[in-house]
Amino acid sequence: MEEFDAIKGLINEGEIERAIQALDLFIEKNPSCDEAFYLRGNAYRKQGNWQMAINNYLSAIEINPQSPALQAKKMIIDILNFYNKDMYNQ
Structure with a gap:
């Protein structure tokens, strides 16, 4: 989708x-587009906003259980679990 190419850019x-x-604007008009939630999750992940990234990935997965957001969410959970375990080892 052309609009998504610009957003990915x-x-x-x-x-x-x-x-x-x-x-945000796109999702307002197209609330059932899992790819938009997935992309917004990626944007929040790049910001380091883990909670908002996970929330958006969960929305994408709810719409489409086969969404790539499934793997992205798992990756964030693995990262957070790694960091939290690391804190105990100091």
């Missing part, structure tokens, strides 16, 4: 806030 260029704003 914004994310890759580090224009995360602009990408999130564009996705």
Whole structure:
């Protein structure tokens, strides 16, 4: 989708806030588009906003259980579990 290509470009260029704003507008009009939630999750992940990333991935998975958000969510959970375990080893 052409609109998503532009948003992916914004994310890759580090224009995360602009990408999130564009996705907010898109999701408002298309609340059942799992790819939009997945992309917004990626944008939040790039910001380091783990909670918002997971929330968006969960929304994408709810719409489409086969969404790539499933793997992305698992990756974040693995990272957070690793960091939390690491804190106990200090």
